[in-house]
Amino acid sequence: MRKSAVALCGVAAIGAVALVLVPATVPETSEGDTGLVSVVVNGGRTVELGPGETRTFPVEVTATDRSGIRTVDPIGLWGPNYATLKVGPMSCVPVDATGTVSRCTGEATVEATSRVLFDDQAGTWFVDLRIQANDGDRYVSKSAGGFSLKRAALLDEASCPATASDGEKIRLNGRLQRAMWDEHGYIPQQGTAVYLQFRDVGSNTWSTLTAVRTDHEGRFSIQLEASRSGTYQWYAPGDKWTGSATSAELPITVGPRQ
Template identity: 70%
Template sequence: MVLCAVAAIGAVAIVLVPATSPETSRGDTGLVSVVVNHGRTVELGPAETRTVAVEVTASDRSGIRAVDPIGLWGPNYGALKVGPMSCVPLDAAGTTARCSGEAVIAAGSRALFDDQAGTWFVDLRIRAADGDRYVSKNAAGFSLKRTAGFDLASVVPARAAVGGAVTVRGRLRRADWDRDAEVPQQGTTAYLQFRPAGSSTWSTLASTGTDADGLLSLNVPVRGPGAFQWYAPGDKWTGGALSEVLPLRVDAPESHPGR
């Protein structure tokens, strides 16, 4: 397997493109597991750089010598290098080892583009002490997504009477890696949730879609005090988002002496 360097990005990241190779696995070398970012989705904001852990567990009767080379590749020729892997035996016989390294993923300086969000894969070669090897271009997959977030969230009026109505607004934006900025996320469904005062449970009241400016607005009846929040679940390319909590105060009913 050969990983061909094609560009150096900034001072820390080197972009690699997996090259076609006739190399195949041989012997009893086996892959036990591959974990990227501790099994969690990697989400990057505009111009953000993150260092993520890459962990490979492998076995061979003769012991594991190294995991090299190893890289990450994704949609539209996305490719990243994983730094040197350090291997530690997990059993007394030394037949199973866990090898750990790190990858630097940068959304700034045009190192990563919007159309490269989605499912990424680990391309690796595991080398055993006796010359055996395990080779895979799809050893494991993980999600790399653009961050999303709400702003301009409000409830108007913030104080109302039972039986009245309030308008809850917000704006949904997401990272634009191409422009190193946050931009409106249009045509996306978001859910308005409510939590009654004294409760810890949120329930969904309604859903609506964002307009061309990422704006949301819903009119809802007032049934009691509590708080609202907006929720967008995200998708394969964009992370989920929660707005700030928006308290709603409710006026006590007017008293009518003599009734």
């Protein structure tokens, strides 16, 4: 971060004001032919964290320089509202015959119970790093790559009759909650769209039938006519701050009307 200070000093003897400039701290910049090829966090997947969970996930940096890559150090992760995470020591291994390209790997750990992670810090995070080459060149970036760290969602209390007659009215229910890192528990996720999906017997494909919205307790319900045997499930796609969730599968056998 660039920092500077300006001091105004009054010179009483001559009644003038002198301006004294304190040298600024200049941020480190990239130098030479060192280049970033890619940054991959958690294999490219979202990191979802429940209210009492601890997750350790990989951080992978691929870089290039004519002299070869010596190390990636320092490296850290930062997110909304001044959130930061440390990445452990990176191990670099050349991935080509010339030794100009190396893949460096390390791990980061995030804890929902550590009191250093809060609900408003979910969302898009970035990688802050310095890549150092064998010849002294370097590549520096505070946002070398991005990834998502989200509050886990829970879709429970899903229910559906196990059997029904063709044309019979049936009711399906469920509840959607999301992790609350601040209080180490789950809270209802209200006003959120949840999708009812169906899969025919013998099929591997889910089709979306309709959508409902959760109430203030995170609960939802729908009534429909049973028409064929298969399996229902509820699905919530999540958003920028909350992960997706899928309910338990709800099989139903539909027989002839009695």
